[in-house]
Amino acid sequence: xxxxxxxxxxxxxxxxxxxxxxxxxxxxxxxxxxxxxxxxxxxxxxxxxxxxxxxxxxxxxxxxxxxxxxxxxxxxxxxxxxxxxxxxxxxxxxxxxxxxxxxxxxxxxxxxxxxxxxxxxxxxxxxxxxxxxxxxxxxxxxxxxxxxxxxxxxxxxxxxxxxxxxxxxxxxxxxxxxxxxxxxxxxxxxxxxxxxxxxxxxxxxxxxxxxxxxxxxxxxxxxxxxxxxxxxxxxxxxxxxxx
Numbered sequence: 001x002x003x004x005x006x007x008x009x010x011x012x013x014x015x016x017x018x019x020x021x022x023x024x025x026x027x028x029x030x031x032x033x034x035x036x037x038x039x040x041x042x043x044x045x046x047x048x049x050x051x052x053x054x055x056x057x058x059x060x061x062x063x064x065x066x067x068x069x070x071x072x073x074x075x076x077x078x079x080x081x082x083x084x085x086x087x088x089x090x091x092x093x094x095x096x097x098x099x100x101x102x103x104x105x106x107x108x109x110x111x112x113x114x115x116x117x118x119x120x121x122x123x124x125x126x127x128x129x130x131x132x133x134x135x136x137x138x139x140x141x142x143x144x145x146x147x148x149x150x151x152x153x154x155x156x157x158x159x160x161x162x163x164x165x166x167x168x169x170x171x172x173x174x175x176x177x178x179x180x181x182x183x184x185x186x187x188x189x190x191x192x193x194x195x196x197x198x199x200x201x202x203x204x205x206x207x208x209x210x211x212x213x214x215x216x217x218x219x220x221x222x223x224x225x226x227x228x229x230x231x232x233x234x235x236x237x238x239x240x241x242x243x
Contacts (some may be wrong), residue, residue, distance in 0.1 A: 003025050003026050003027040003028075004023055004025055004026070004057060005022075005023070005024055005025070005026035005055050006022065006023045006049070006052075006053060006056075007021075007022050008020070008021060008022075008024045008071070009021070009063070009104065011100055011101070011103075011104040011181070012100065012109065012224040013093075013096045013100035013101075014088070014096045014097075014098040014100075015095055015100075016069045016070075016097075017042070017069065017070055017071075018065075018066040018069060018071075018097060018100065018101070019066045019070055019071030019092070020063050020064055020065055020066050020070075020101060020104065020181075021044055021046070021048070021049050021052055021061050021064035021136045021215065022061070022062070022064075022108065022173060023049075023052040023053045023055065023056035023058070023060070023061070023062045023063075023064075024056050024060075024061040024108075024110045025124065027058055028059070028110075030057065031109075031110060031111060031112040032059055032060055032061055032110060032111065032112060032115075033059075033060045033061070033111070033112060033115035033117060033139075033239070033243045034060065034061045034062075034063065034105040034106070034108065034110075034111035034112070034113075034115070034116045034117075035055050035060045035061070035062050035063070035116070035117045035118065035119060035239075036062075036065050036101055036102060036105055036116075036118040036119070036120075036128070037051055037052045037055060037062050037063065037065065037118075037119055037120070037124070038064055038065050038067070038115070038116055038118065038119065038120030038121065038123075038124025038125070038127045038128050039064065039065070039067070039081050039120075039121060039122060039123070039124045040080075040122040040123055040207070041076055041077075041080040041081065041083070041084040041122060041202070042073055042080050043066070043068050043072055043073035043080075043232045044064045044065070044066055044071060044073065045073050045242065047207055047209060048064045048121070048124075049064060049070065050120075051064070051121075051160065052064040055119070057240070058130075058133045058147070058236065059243075060134060060239075061105070061108055061110045061111045063101060063104060063105045063108070064112070065097075065098070065101040065124075065127075066101075067087055067094065067097055067098075067123070067124075067127065068083050068087070071166070076211075077217050077219060078181075083176060084123050085094075088151075091130075093149045094127070094130075095130070095134070097183075098127060098130070098131055098136075099136075102116070102118075102131070102136060103173075114168065115139060115242075115243050116137070116138050116139065116181075116191070117138050117139055117140040117141065117239060117242070117243070118131055118132075118136075118138050118140075118141050118142070118144040118161075118232075119141070119143075119144065119235060120142070120143055120144065120146055121144045121204075121206060121207070122144075122145055122146060122148065122203070123146075123147065123203065124149070125144055125145060125146010125147060126143070126146050126147035126149065127142030127146075127147060127164075128141045128143055128146070129141065129143050129148070129162075129163070129165075130150075130151055130152065132154075132159050132163055132191075133150060133151075133152045133153070133154045133159065133189075134152050134154070135154065135158045135159065135160055136160070136161070137160050137161075137243040138161040138163065138219070139145070139161060139162065139243065140161055140162050140163075140239060140242045140243075141161040141162070141163050141164070141165075142165075142166065142230055142234075142235045142236050142238065143163075143164070143165045143166065143167075144166045144200075144205075144206050145166065145167065145168050145171060145174075145203050145204055145205055146165070147173075147174065147178075147184065147208065148165070148174060148178045148179065148181070148182040149178060149181075150181075150182075150185060153185060153189075154185070154189040154191070155189065156188065156189055156190045157188070157190055158189060158208045159189050159190075159191040160190075162164050162192045162242055163186065163191055163192065163193035163194070164183070164193070164194050164196070164234060164235060164238050165193065165194070165195045166196050166197065166198065166227075166231035166234060166235075167174065167179070167196065167197045167198070167201075168197070168198055168201030168202050168205045168224070168227060169197040169198055169199050169200065169201060170200050170201055170202050171201070171202055171203045171205075172202065172203065172220040173203045173220065173221075174203070179195075179197075180207070182195075183195060189235055194234075194238075196230075196231070196234060198224065198226070198227035198230065199227075199229075200224065201224040201226075201227035202214075202219045202221055202222040202224065203220060203222075204221035204222065204223070205222065205223060205224040205227040205228060205231075206223075206227070206228045206231065206232075207221075209223075210222050210223045211223045233240070
């Protein structure tokens with residue numbers, strides 16, 4: 001869409017400059033739902049910017065979230081793992097970065113602050129589930145091939161968002177025990193969630209780059225066109241319902 005406006009946007013979290021990526025339809029004058037887009041462990045790269053633009057084309061304001069500071073991205077799995085684990089090892093800072101991005105989204109003049117959501121991929125999937133677990137007031141949260149482990153066990157009734165977890169049934173990075181534990185945690189919290197496992201889909205199933213990275217680095221990731229298409233539609237269906 002030619003009317004999709006994009007820009008780099010800076011904000012701070014605990015004194016550190018973060019560099020996000022904002023996308024919205026500039027021809028639409030109305031306030032609309034705002035959606036955070038949380039990246040894979042690579043950071044805010046071309047793939048995540050493209051996803052933000054696709055969210056904007058659906059009629060929302062999208063903000064791709066920098067989790068590493070200064071818009072840093074990783075060039076290989078060793079860098080990505082180190083950068084991701086630095087965040088996971090200090091979730092107080094990680095949570096502050098998520099909350100700062102959320103506030104930045106709310107501050108946008110195109111956003112209806114009463115209608116917000118978040119989507120995330122891989123590492124970003126874990127991040128959006130964390131935001132739901134700590135009770136951030138999203139209407140919907142969607143994880144695509146995200147990690148399911150918990151940094152915070154929600155109290156019954158504390159998960160405000162409706163959750164959609166789009167999981168690859170052939171994901172070698174997420175164990176069956178992780179899946180059972182997640183479902184048990186959400187059941188105990190009384191969360192409104194839907195868990196979809198896509199047949200033959202591996203970790204990273206939404207990214208065409210996954211095939212290249214899997215072969216290049218010998219990691220168990222791969223693109224699955226059917227799962228990509230069906231999970232994106234499931235997200236749209238949920239957004240249409242809650243927004």
